[in-house]
Amino acid sequence: MITGHSREKDIFTNIIRNKSLLNSYIFCGKSGIGKKLFAEELARSALCLNGKAFEECECSSCTLARQANNPDIRIIDDETIKIDRVRDFASDAHISPYFGKYKFFIINNAHLMTRDAANSFLKTLEEPSPTTVFILVTHKEASLLPTIKSRCIEVKFGRLKSEELAHILTQKGYETATVNSISQMASGSVETAIYLMEQNTEPGETFRDMTFENVLTSVLRLKNRDEVKNYVFNLYINILESYKTTYDDTLLNFMNDLLLVIKRLEYNVNIEMAKMYLLTKAEEVLSEKR
Ligand SMILES: [Zn+2]
Incomplete structure (x- = not known):
């Protein structure tokens, strides 16, 4: 139950x-x-x-x-x-x-x-x-x-494990293809997971159109922890969408880097450090694309 x-x-x-x-x-x-x-x-x-x-x-x-x-x-x-x-x-x-x-x-x-x-x-x-x-x-x-x-x-009460979250989302009728990765992103919260799932329906900038300059401009504008988190969540979802059609390992690695940024933000790491880490990883993956 x-x-x-x-x-x-x-x-x-x-x-x-x-x-x-x-x-x-x-x-x-x-x-x-x-x-x-x-x-x-x-x-x-x-x-x-x-x-x-x-x-x-x-x-x-x-x-x-x-x-x-x-x-x-x-x-x-x-x-x-x-x-x-x-x-x-x-x-x-x-x-x-x-x-x-x-x-x-x-x-x-x-x-x-x-x-x-x-x-x-x-x-x-x-x-x-x-x-x-x-x-x-x-x-x-x-x-x-x-x-x-x-x-x-x-x-x-502790956080839910990602497999428990995945189980809850599947029961709620969410698409299985995205359930597992969203569950890892949501750091144990059903509320966050559902938020992410709902975000998923809105198409964002695809990986193909993404440039490092755009990412840089957006990241520099982020003022607080929640804004950084939301940005990383959305970025993750867009990358995930591209991954589902390309199965490109570079994208998978980048998604893991983004997960790490979220985890660090959860553990109260300095947000400027988190932004710096995010930009370094984004630059690596986006420069490789050219
Ligand atoms: Zn009874």
Whole structure:
């Protein structure tokens, strides 16, 4: 059902079996790796009438959960989480679960709580009901109030492996020819991979028309990390398109160089160094073309 995160699946399967779920968790880690989906699966698993954790199940509780209609699973997914919203689920949290053993509150992008909302939520955390489970999902845990963090168990999710990403993309119906290389580019994030896949539909400058001068002009204009990343992503996709018709090894090597630039940017290497490296490699491959 859920691809990847097998360590977390094992841990929570045990926790569910031993009935030792705690009141409040923070699910953190890079954006777009499936933290919210995992939280939803955890809630479904803990409420399953057949005790099937992270497995397919057709029981009435799981069916309702799959239709997003299980009243014991509430998901908050607002652009800003305001105090009224927090008050609303705080009062609901004191009512016993409708069907199951627990009542889940999944708060997606919990860092988007306003200051007032966060303070109000803190009060709810301080008086936990034994059947309530809060899961705060965030990729910016540093923005949460320290007093909230200290009351939650932090679960840090890792990036997805590129083969896991490829599996997810294939399931979503993306063209298999590009899935593998996009999966390597997306550094473990489904969100990034889908962004790249969608980019793929727009034709860019083909390798045949590309000149070092054009690349140089574009690269010198790039001002920040995101701009460099986007540029490299797009370049990669254009090169990939050409590779699919020529199977030229030079292009394959260049694509690997571009992957390296992305990895370095992910690890916070200085962006001027990354641009320099990119230009050196682009010059090599484009001068060879002439
Ligand atoms: Zn079930």
